Each structure stands twice: as structure tokens, then as C-alpha cells.
């Protein structure tokens with residue numbers, strides 16, 4: 001393996017975490033250039049590697065550099081952990097420049113994201129969660145929904161997610177898992193409007209108190225992780241309130257997503273190298289096909 005990763009979204013929290021994971025991984029290097037947000041251009045250093053950052057207005061210059069420095073197919077994979085408002089523009093840019101990419105950024109217009117990527121013929125892994133254990137849970141719930149759809153008919157679904165107060169959007173993981181759980185309650189037409197029912201906890205006092213009185217069901221967040229955590233609680237409750245099922249995943253810190261993102265990039269480089277017919281993947285594909 002001789003793979004370079006362009007870490008788009010530096011110097012953000014996930015960008016730094018993934019860049020470090022890439023540098024640690026054997027056979028992987030960090031490309032010395034990447035995309036950043038407006039007004040954030042310049043240079044950043046990660047574990048001794050200097051990365052030149054290109055603002056949105058300088059994207060074409062960055063694409064030119066990428067093609068010059070890594071002309072061989074599959075020798076460069078982009079990883080995108082930027083901002084919900086950047087998702088669609090960045091996907092168009094990857095497609096137009098035929099740059100394989102891992103899209104970890106949540107939000108944006110997801111249908112358009114998949115549409116543009118498929119049309120471009122670019123190789124991509126797109127997933128709202130890169131943590132292997134959460135991906136396995138997602139796959140299991142999807143399987144359960146397909147085998148026993150409607151087995152929770154009449155049950156009410158409630159979802160609470162708590163993240164660092166700087167998070168811009170409702171959790172993409174919570175949206176994806178809710179869609180699977182809705183199939184169990186026989187509401188397969190769960191739509192974007194239904195995502196509004198997901199309760200977001202962003203207030204630090206509520207987080208320390210476990211959601212507070214308005215968001216019961218969320219676990220208390222340790223103070224050290226107020227700046228970086230992802231706590232999700234999904235509950236299915238019978239109509240008479242006598243039966244309740246809960247699924248809960250609480251992650252402190254970000255390292256688990258970082259390792260999964262590098263796994264996804266390595267997986268994608270191999271798919272490009274093999275000129276695989278399937279071009280667009282999710283993390284369930286990566287898990288099932290032995291990428292992690």
C-alpha cells in the first residue's frame with residue numbers, strides 16, 4: 001500500500017484526529033495540501049507534517065496540485081470532514097476532478113450527494129458514522145427491519161442525541177438509525193420531516209445532567225468530553241407504555257471515527273486499484289467486504 005490522504009476539513013477537530021491516524025498507519029502518508037473553510041487558508045502542522053490549506057475560492061489550484069503530485073489512480077484519496085454547507089459543493093468538486101473520496105461530513109442534501117457522485121463515476125465511501133461497532137449495529141438493525149419489518153407496529157420511536165455544542169446539524173447517525181427503526185414500527189415512509197422529532201441536546205448543563213428534564217433518556221456526559229462526544233439513545237415504547245426497548249451508544253472523544261475513516265480510505269484505494277464495478281459504498285460495505 002502506498003496511499004496519500006488529502007484531509008479536507010483541517011484544522012477542524014475530526015480533520016486533526018484523522019490526519020494523525022493517517023500518519024500513524026503503515027503505507028499511508030498525509031498529502032501536504034488540503035481544503036479548508038473561508039478565511040482559514042495558510043498552513044497547519046500535524047505531528048510534524050506541514051499541510052498547506054486551500055480556501056473554497058482556491059479549490060481549482062488544489063485540484064491541479066493533486067493531479068500533478070498523484071497522477072496514478074488510487075494513489076490519493078480525499079477524506080472530507082468539513083461542514084454540512086460544504087457537502088454538496090465538495091462532492092461536485094471530487095466528481096469533476098475524479099478524486100476518490102470518503103465523505104464523513106453529515107448534513108447537506110444527501111440525495112443530491114449520492115446522485116452527483118454516482119453520475120460522476122467517482123469512487124466514494126459515504127457514511128454518517130465511521131465507528132466499526134456503530135456501523136455493525138446499523139447493519140444489524142437494517143437486517144432486523146428487513147427480516148421482521150412491522151414487528152414493533154404501534155410502538156412509538158423516540159430519539160435523543162447529545163453532541164458538543166459547536167455541532168452544526170442534527171446527528172446524521174441518528175437520522176440513519178431512526179430510518180431503520182421506523183421500518184420496525186411499520187412507518188417505512190420516514191422522511192426528512194420526521195427527523196425534526198429527533199431531540200438534540202447541545203446545552204452543556206443539560207449534558208452534564210443527562211439531558212435534563214426536557215430530554216430524559218440521554219446518559220450524563222463526563223465533563224472532560226463536553227467538547228467532543230456523541231451520545232445516542234433510541235427508545236421504542238408500546239402504545240400502553242408497558243414495554244420499552246432501548247438502543248444506546250455513547251462515544252467519548254473522536255478516535256474511533258478517525259481509525260474507521262482511514263480504513264475506509266485504504267478500502268477505497270484498493271477498489272480503485274482493482275477497477276471495481278461498484279463505485280459508491282457505505283461503511284456497511286466496508287465492514288462486510290473486509291475493509292475493517
Ligand SMILES: NC(=O)C1=CN([C@@H]2O[C@H](COP(=O)(O)OP(=O)(O)OC[C@H]3O[C@@H](n4cnc5c(N)ncnc54)[C@H](OP(=O)(O)O)[C@@H]3O)[C@@H](O)[C@H]2O)C=CC1
Pocket residue numbers: 008009010011012013014015035036037038039040056081082083084085086103104105106107127128129130131172257
Ligand atoms: N462520519 C463520522 O463518523 C463522523 C462525522 N462527523 C461529521 O464531520 C463533520 C465535521 O465535524 P468536526 O470536525 O467536529 O467539525 P469542526 O467544525 O471541528 O471542523 C470542520 C472544519 O471544516 C472546515 N470547513 C468549513 N467549510 C469548509 C469547506 N467548504 N471546505 C473545507 N473545509 C471547510 C471548518 O473551517 P471553519 O472553522 O472556518 O468553518 C473546520 O476547520 C460534521 O459534519 C460531523 O457531523 C464527525 C464525527 C464523526
Ligand SMILES: O=C(O)C1=N[C@H](C(=O)O)C[C@H](O)C1
Pocket residue numbers: 106128129163164167170171172173174229230
Ligand atoms: O459531529 C460529531 O461529532 C459527530 N457526527 C456524526 C453524526 O452526525 O452522526 C457522527 C457522530 O455522532 C459524531
